[in-house]
Amino acid sequence: PVSSTLYGSRFLTGEVGGSVTHQCFYSITPANKHDRKYWCRRAGSGVCHTIISTTGYTSREHRGRVSLEDIPQKGTFMVTMTGLEKSDTGIYRCGIGSTNSDLYIRLNLTVSADASTVEPIRLFLGELHGSVTVLCPPGDTPSGEKRFWCKVGRSSCSLIANTDGYVGKNYQGRISITSQESSGAFKILVNDLKKEDFGLYRCGNGGLSSWDSSRMVALQVTTASTLPRRPKFLSGRAGGSLSITCHYDPKGNYKKKYLCRWKAATCSLLVDTDGFVHQSSKGRVQVASSDQENGTYRVVMSHLREEDAGWYWCGATNGHTEHTSSVKLLIQKKTCSSQGPETSTLVKPTLSRPATSSTPTQRSITDLTHVMGTKSTSTLLPTASPSTLLPTASSSTLLPTASPSTFVTSPGKIYPQSSPSESHLLPVVLPALILLVFTTFTVLFLTKIKLQKETGEERNAIGNLEVAPTQDGQNPVKEQIMEETPENGQEHGTDSGKCRWVFSGTG
Structure with missing residues (x-):
């Protein structure tokens, strides 16, 4: 095989x-x-x-x-x-x-008899987890054309990156195609080398079909680099600061060290040891120290912003050779909720009764006062919550007797005088009225207790539902970062509620 x-x-x-x-x-x-x-x-x-x-x-x-x-x-x-x-x-x-x-x-x-000369394949060596610089010689295509890097397979060349901004998912943050030099040559920089990076590649100008303007190179991945390996991710808080320690081989005689920001197969210079500072980084990024003997230098970033999140490269250059390494910066931002869970407002469902409805109790009292021939106003107020369902003493008020010619049950309604024979029913109706009122109060009291119990259970259920979306709605990626970075997600109380630090976009 x-x-x-x-x-x-x-x-x-x-x-x-x-x-x-x-x-x-x-x-x-x-x-x-x-x-x-x-x-x-x-x-x-x-x-x-x-x-x-x-x-x-x-x-x-x-x-x-x-x-x-x-x-x-x-x-x-x-x-x-x-x-x-x-x-x-x-x-x-x-x-x-x-x-x-x-x-x-x-x-x-x-x-x-007249075969054209074929250029030999040039071999480039890179250490595992280290970096490699591939010099792509000038081709026949004029400068300004897009540049590409692809891996040669059995029948085709799989695109890895180009200057149009395409970068394969396995090369995010670790490959860069430099600008063309005056000769037309350019460099392919790859870091964090993996065993699977070993193979044949093509680099050139134009498209993948431009065989005449491309060169075949071989990349060999050797034993692991002896340089210290830094964490792949660094985190900082918006408004705060952090330092990045960069390593290079002190035997490499590198002249210039730098930090650049990587995006879409290009790396924009932010600061270097020659004194250059990008306009957007002035006052915020500086090379704090450099130790040539140990092969390290330290870059400090201050006044961090959310938009600072993304990939950064440490680099050391010596002519055409560059040593690079990448790190991804994660920025935490402070978010505060308006109220803490213990002060959250729970909107209770209101219980109301249409004002025009008539209950059996209302009808009974109205009929009774009509028989008694008294002037009375009978009112049962609908309530907004179970705590006021029990009628008060003012719910039914007996007014002084009106003149014999009229009987008033409510304002604007006048009924004719009752006949004398109806007054004989009073000894029978009065005990029934007392029993009815007692029964009504008992039923209302029991109903109030039942509704309070049901409302309490509903409050607990709604309270549980209010907590669940916050837990289920968390971003899975942020959860993973929170596990890797313990300080993320820390909460502290404020006068208006609770605040926590969460990671913003990654740039």
Whole structure:
């Protein structure tokens, strides 16, 4: 099978009588370092016949015109064929393993009378978790064209970043494409290198289809960097300050150190050790100290703002070589609620009765006063809450007797005088009236107690519902940051309620 840990060009061209060199790159592991490397040619039957290998074998027909050099510390081996003939055109493999069907790269070699010269693939080395600077030579496309960086696969080149602002999700905050120099060359800067960054790449001007204006390079990731690793995230509070300690190799003879702000594959310079300070950073960002012997420098950022959140790069440069590292800054802002949970207002549902409705009690009292022939105003007030459902003494008022000719139950309503025979019903009706009033008060009292109990349960239920949205509505990303950064989410009381520190946008 074709190995994902082997990389190399898939097309070679050579001129009759000339020579060609092929580089095969492999991941630096103990097994790969010491295992057999080989170069073979595939026959029509599918069998790949060995031409040369690191065991010392060389086929008879290729002796004197083929060589293989293995460089384990760089993770590469090179095969060179000289005295090319047209019959050398065919399909070849470079690979690792005890057989020719183990790990390999398949490629096509074309030999012609006037083949163009193919530039060799340049190898760049970078340490695991460290950084690398890839110099992309000037192409045929005029300056000003967009620049790109892509990873070569079996049949295509997958775009990683370009100067239009595109950056692949696995490279956010850790790749930058610099501006073109006067010669047209530019640099690709990658930091926080990972093992999977090993492979073949293309850099160039224009689009991915612009093969003529692009160059093939190989990136090899070696053992882990010995430089101290800083946390990937730093946090500060709006209005506060923080310091960033940057590390570089003191043996690298770096002349200038700087801090820049990364966004969309570009990094805008904020401050450097030569005294430059960006206009937006004056009075807020400065290089506080620099220790060349230990390879460190410290940048202080003060009067932090919410918009300061985002990616930043530490950098040290020496000519075309740059050492970079990235850090993401998170800014906390203070948010206050208008009231604390203990002072929150709970709006209770109101219980009301239409003013025009008539209850049996009202009708009974009206009928009774009509029979008694007295002038009376009978009123039962609707209430707004269960606590006032019990009628008061003023709910029913007996007024002095009116003249015999009229009987008034309410203002504006006059009823004719009752007949004398009806007054004989008074001894019967009066006890019934007293019993009715007592019964009514008892029912209202029991109803009040029941409603108070139900209202208390409803208050508890509403109180629980008011707390739940605050808990469920929290941003999952902020929750994760809060777990990683203990100080986030701390609360303290104020005169108007509670305040807490939460992370703002990340820029």
